[in-house]
Amino acid sequence: NAGVTQTPKFRVLKTGQSMTLLCAQDMNHEYMYWYRQDPGMGLRLIHYSVGEGTTAKGEVPDGYNVSRLKKQNFLLGLESAAPSQTSVYFCASGQTGTGYHGYTFGSGTRLTVV
């Protein structure tokens, strides 16, 4: 019963480096999301996907790219990391419709860009 798994859990990057965060869910959910959490700002939506092969921009998409090649995976990429991208990143998955119970979140990735 894994739910939503994020890798890695911690990462330190140098400015200008690139990296990919992986989110995997085993609940056959259609919807997947990437958020960033910063002090005093709650969780802000970066990008999301409503199904395999689809992606859409959220509130703060600049500097990030995503891909959803397989239904169970949602990747978040940083092409050229900046200190402003230091944050805790959360992935979530969910399903709408009758009996909908809310989203399931991963445990987060703490990213520091120096």
Place this chain on the structure above:
Amino acid sequence: AQTVTQSQPEMSVQEAETVTLSCTYDTSESDYYLFWYKQPPSRQMILVIRQEAYKQQNATENRFSVNFQKAAKSFSLKISDSQLGDAAMYFCAYMDTDKLIFGTGTRLQVFP
């Protein structure tokens, strides 16, 4: 665009007492969902309670209940018989078709 506002950055309550956390939202939709999530120091996001906008009855989950006022676009969370384990960040969230939007959170402290 939909927005969610939590006007109380911090709240405190004595153990066994009752506390209410406020949340307002803005939307032009008539059908949507509202949620309260708890985030303890472990950082895990835990669903506390959810409300469907078309249901008039306020949702209740054990010691947690909501006061949903659709016309006023208000969705407050009441925690009864507060326990030390209730200390956490609480986030109000809104969803209509496909996006879950969060407020900025309220940090709840519980004193023995």
